[in-house]
Amino acid sequence: QVELVESGGGVVQPGGSLRLSCAASGFTFRSYGMHWVRQAPGKGLEWVAFIRYDGTNKYYADSVKGRFTISRDNSKNTLFLQMNSLRAEDTAVYYCAKDRLLGGYYFDYWGQGTLVTVSS
Amino acid sequence: EIVLTQSPGTLSLSPGERATLFCRASQSVNNNYLAWYQQKLGQAPRLLIHGASSRATGIPDRFSGSGSATDFSLTISRLEPEDFAVYYCQQYGSSPPWTFGQGTKVEIK
Numbered sequence: 001q002v003e004l005v006e007s008g009g010g011v012v013q014p015g016g017s018l019r020l021s022c023a024a025s026g027f028t029f030r031s032y033g034m035h036w037v038r039q040a041p042g043k044g045l046e047w048v049a050f051i052r053y054d055g056t057n058k059y060y061a062d063s064v065k066g067r068f069t070i071s072r073d074n075s076k077n078t079l080f081l082q083m084n085s086l087r088a089e090d091t092a093v094y095y096c097a098k099d100r101l102l103g104g105y106y107f108d109y110w111g112q113g114t115l116v117t118v119s120s
Numbered sequence: 121e122i123v124l125t126q127s128p129g130t131l132s133l134s135p136g137e138r139a140t141l142f143c144r145a146s147q148s149v150n151n152n153y154l155a156w157y158q159q160k161l162g163q164a165p166r167l168l169i170h171g172a173s174s175r176a177t178g179i180p181d182r183f184s185g186s187g188s189a190t191d192f193s194l195t196i197s198r199l200e201p202e203d204f205a206v207y208y209c210q211q212y213g214s215s216p217p218w219t220f221g222q223g224t225k226v227e228i229k
Contacts, residue, residue, distance in 0.1 A: 035218070045157075045165065045208055047218040059216035095164055106155040106212050108176065110164040 002026040002109040004096050009114030016086050016118070022079040022096030022111055030054070030074035033099035035107060036081045038092035038116075048094070049081065053102035064090075086118045122146055122211050126221035132229040139196040141224045143209035148189045150213030156185055156194045159223075160205045168207075169194065196226075204228050 008020040022034070036048040049070040050059045058070050069082040079096050093115050097107035123146040133139055143154065152172040157165040167176040169185035172192055182197040196203055209221040 044223045045159075045210075045220040047216075047220065050216060050218070061217055100170070104212070104215055104218075106153070106167065106170045106210065107157075107165075107218075108167050108170075110166070112164050 002098065004098065004109060004111030006094065006096050006111045006114040009094065009116045011117045011119060012086055013120050014087060014118055017082070017084045018086065018116060020081040020083065020094055020096075020114060020116070022081075024077045024079065024096075024098070027098070029072075029077040031102060033102050033104055034070075034072060034079045035097045035099060036070060036079075037095045037097055037107070037110075038090075039095070039113075040089075040092045043092075046092075050099070050104055051079070052104070057103075059104075083116070086116075088118050090116060091118045092116060121217055122149065122214050122219055124209050124211060124219055124221035126207075126209060126224045128224060129222075130225045130227060132227050133199055134229045135199050135201055137199050139199055139203075139226055141194045141207055141226070143187075143192040143194070143221050145190045145192075145211060147214075149192075149211045152188050152192075153211060153213030154185075154187070154192050155210045155212065156183075157208045157210065158203075158205050159208065160202075165208065199226070 003025045005023045051070045067085045071080045093113040095113045096111045098109040154172045156169040159165040173185045
């Protein structure tokens with residue numbers, strides 16, 4: 001069965017950096033696009049970033065463009081999100097989600113999320 | 121960017137009742153590429169519906185989706201106790217960005 005396990009969350013000061021990981025199993029990771037989606041405390045879902053199956057195309061929400069970088073290691077079935085210049089408004093649970101296809105579609109499986117808290 | 125507006129914000133119903141949730145798009149959703157997700161408290165979202173009306177694998181048939189262009193709905197024919205949750209619509213027809221509605225909470229009356 002498909003499993004997505006996020007890690008790397010924690011407490012970081014404003015302006016700091018954090019790298020999230022998402023370990024994937026139960027499917028052919030290299031054949032599917034992957035997303036990061038976040039949810040601020042008590043709020044709704046916000047799409048953050050997408051990477052195509054082969055890493056050739058990456059897209060970002062305007063709110064994180066220039067600060068966050070999505071990447072993947074298909075040899076290790078792992079998705080990453082490098083977050084720099086963090087702000088208080090980046091505080092959220094970050095989910096990785098599997099795309100139904102290789103190039104950007106709907107999200108058919110989600111991880112349980114990892115909490116990022118940006119606070120001094 | 122397509123903005124999705126869900127209504128109502130909260131729906132208060134009893135088990136066994138019918139629930140109808142709405143999602144309106146600021147412009148037509150290409151190919152009716154609209155999905156619905158369910159999120160229970162403290163859990164990750166779960167895909168219910170894609171392509172406006174196709175149930176995802178393992179989703180009970182009491183969940184149904186309909187609509188086209190800018191107006192979509194999710195209907196739960198008879199609410200079970202486990203259906204009380206927050207529901208989000210999402211469009212993937214004009215992405216990036218992938219956008220979500222703000223959510224509808226279905227609570228026990």
